[in-house]
Amino acid sequence: MEQNTIQTENILLITPSEWDMILKKEKLVVFQNEISEKLKQEINNYAPETIYLKDIDTGEILGEATSYLIFYLLYDFEKERGYRKDSNFEGVVKERNDALRYLYNEWCYMKSLKPNPNEGWFKSKKFSKYLDHIGWGSNYAVFIHEVIKY
Numbered sequence: 001m002e003q004n005t006i007q008t009e010n011i012l013l014i015t016p017s018e019w020d021m022i023l024k025k026e027k028l029v030v031f032q033n034e035i036s037e038k039l040k041q042e043i044n045n046y047a048p049e050t051i052y053l054k055d056i057d058t059g060e061i062l063g064e065a066t067s068y069l070i071f072y073l074l075y076d077f078e079k080e081r082g083y084r085k086d087s088n089f090e091g092v093v094k095e096r097n098d099a100l101r102y103l104y105n106e107w108c109y110m111k112s113l114k115p116n117p118n119e120g121w122f123k124s125k126k127f128s129k130y131l132d133h134i135g136w137g138s139n140y141a142v143f144i145h146e147v148i149k150y
């Protein structure tokens with residue numbers, strides 16, 4: 001039943017620690033193994049969508065957020081099926097790089113830092129610590145803004 005709900009609604013399942021980071025505006029992106037078909041249509045579309053944030057343990061709707069950007073990263077898919085070099089690989093690498101670059105720029109803005117084009121996200125030790133703190137990976141990266149707590 002839970003899987004069907006996720007497929008048809010704009011719901012992201014999050015842990016209590018993720019919710020705390022979201023409320024503190026530390027976590028700007030939510031990673032999900034699966035998202036609704038409606039959200040899949042919005043990948044890289046820059047179209048605002050209202051998304052409901054649901055506690056993964058209790059099933060309680062904690063709040064809502066607006067998402068402007070969704071990336072398809074395929075991390076969990078690779079783990080399940082094994083790594084294969086095929087025609088999609090180059091596109092996946094670009095998608096992951098774009099997601100990281102976008103998160104780096106958002107993180108710089110959040111910290112009132114100017115993005116350093118010579119350093120970039122891949123050389124920044126502070127940004128690497130941030131990634132370790134929020135976690136990184138899964139099939140989909142859903143960037144969220146304008147969070148409303150219920």
